[in-house]
Amino acid sequence: MVGMRDVAKKAGVSLSTVSLVVNNTGYVSDVMRAKVEAAMRELDYIPNELARNLYHDRTNTIGVIMPTIVHPFFATLTAALQREFASRGLKTLLCSTADANTGEGEYVDMLQRHMMDGIIMAAHTEHPADYWTSISRPIVAFDRFLGAGVPTVRSDHEQGGRLVAQHLIASGARHVILAGGPRAQFSGGTTFPTVRYHLTVERMLAAAGIACDYVEVGAVADVTAHEAMARRIFDRYQGVDAIVGADVVAAMALQEAGRRGLDVPRDLQVIAYDGTLITELAGKRLTSVRQDFPAIAAALADCMNEQIAAGDDSGRQSGAKRSGTADAAAADAATSTDAAGGNMSDGDASGGNAVDAVSAGVPAAAGSDAVEAIGGVTVGAGEAGGGAENERVIPVSFIPGETTR
């Protein structure tokens, strides 16, 4: 393997000069630079990122912990994150808890061992809050409260609930089935903000005198369980004329309705919650509440940046000279260099987003209508685990399809 030393020798300069050229840092005379570049080219020199990682204590890699990306929801979220991170010069390490027969513990270990710069936590966890708060490394949660100090990003489920309920009321539904996760997860110190969506729907429907039953579906990863659940709904609740559930559940319900000769949307309305591509493939275009995956990913990445920046300050104070290298940080997007040579500087990711990191210290609700009052319904923040601060809420939207009236 050809290293910097070889280049230096060949070019007849010192190691540091080569380093300066490679990183496009500081001042190097044109002659020197030319000599070094020629040597790099001749030797086919490619810098070893591992070495810089060690020095900087950074991998520029974020772990995303998902139950399973086989599930379209998490596939879509993961894809959005990967894209967002990539645009910020960060890599995405796929950490699947359901696919890998391993809990999140292993991934947290990796975080602690400095194999990643941070973790996005979007999977179920049985660890208590103090487990999460004791981890003094960057963690951002998606759609769940992990503990004080761990920022959360989620969709505006109250708004989602409102949109669903409003439609059901307006379309004259009389008996609605709400399908969702184990109800037990929603009580006490739940970590799931999703409860707000269900509560909102239930209260609004109740106020309108519409019957509403809650049905528990299996674990999110277990897609086949959804089929049995769809059958159960129709067997047990005869007069049902509307079903609301995650995309996959809605698709299953639609399929089962077809087998039973029900006309959708005349006899039965189906509303999908999520808005993945399943809504396009389910036999009919599913009416859905769409979560804004790009916005969610951007908010998660912003939070992550802040967490990482905060960690930098408390650590080794090499930050004094950080601003000094900023002048060389101009070549931002020039990360992809073919073979040797070129600009290989890193650290730009955090540098470039410094503005965001500063302005985002305040708990912000993205989207102005996210903070509006929930039409007559009040959902106690307390019952969802008390994460009102350090939480970012992303608006959703209602997309009419072929499965509602």
Next chain:
Amino acid sequence: MVGMRDVAKKAGVSLSTVSLVVNNTGYVSDVMRAKVEAAMRELDYIPNELARNLYHDRTNTIGVIMPTIVHPFFATLTAALQREFASRGLKTLLCSTADANTGEGEYVDMLQRHMMDGIIMAAHTEHPADYWTSISRPIVAFDRFLGAGVPTVRSDHEQGGRLVAQHLIASGARHVILAGGPRAQFSGGTTFPTVRYHLTVERMLAAAGIACDYVEVGAVADVTAHEAMARRIFDRYQGVDAIVGADVVAAMALQEAGRRGLDVPRDLQVIAYDGTLITELAGKRLTSVRQDFPAIAAALADCMNEQIAAGDDSGRQSGAKRSGTADAAAADAATSTDAAGGNMSDGDASGGNAVDAVSAGVPAAAGSDAVEAIGGVTVGAGEAGGGAENERVIPVSFIPGETTR
């Protein structure tokens, strides 16, 4: 950050002793070990993996290059890979070409800079064969020929074609539409083995006197394009009574058939190729040819191991003592240690699979019936880019659903 040096100081021993304890390598007296372990616990010591990575020139990370994991096929494949790699102590870096607006070049760069140990290439590439062969680092291709020396894993598309054709013939189909990628990609020095599947179907149907038209669908990542394509099929080919295409395409065709009042399977049969969960959610359970994702992932991982092992030999010859550490490699699955302490040895992944690596030097066809003759049909290996050697072929299976007779 507390480092090994701190532990050594606290325990009153040398750095190397701490290292031996941490890695559970070599012989350390019980007293020493106890002292070190106590110190580790008190200081909450967690080894920094970056440092060992630098020394070993290994990250234990494999990059998987996919067009987009929003597409269920690649989501399923990626999930299977992640699981397989995790079981071998390897991490999965998600490299998406469609989601990230970046070609595979950037990821190859990362491979060259030693940020990953290898790459699984499952996305489209416009780079010519000599680009790929010139990369002297581990690469394994999925379902495409990248160039001599780059091993390939793929499903047995001839078998898939046979299964599809046999069913169509037996069920009395008269006009079949085959939907697939741009036909141009299949001619000349194509990198797509999939051509074999299409050719097999076409020849068998032709021999049986059944009409068969080929329709090109948009890029794999563009799901919405599939809808327009479905419409086009029905508009243009009136008498169609069978459609064969990837899961997503089949689902779209089924949906469009419903809108046009066609009865599936009476008027129209639909066969999906892939077998992802889409087949369960498409309105009717899709009959499908299922690719064996776990087996594919295992084969890809095996190939990757071989590639990595081969690279080790040619590199720095520290391999002489590699067998010396084998006695300490007993604790194989003990990678996940909570907080400090415990066994943190790596290198087991390659060590443990040494047997595979050795026996797999021969080009092997996984699954015995994969090598059987293709019922009267011969597909020239040459027209698909000449990758007969260094190729592993995984059998598929035909799963009857509700969309065929």
Next chain:
DNA sequence: CTGAAAGCGCTTACAG
């Protein structure tokens, strides 16, 4: 069985 020493490949103050 234990310790001092050199090194993994690169980066960065610090003198010149």
Next chain:
DNA sequence: CTGAAAGCGCTTACAG
């Protein structure tokens, strides 16, 4: 503007 030196945190022959 350039070079010699120390260091990132850990690993491993090599002497004792």
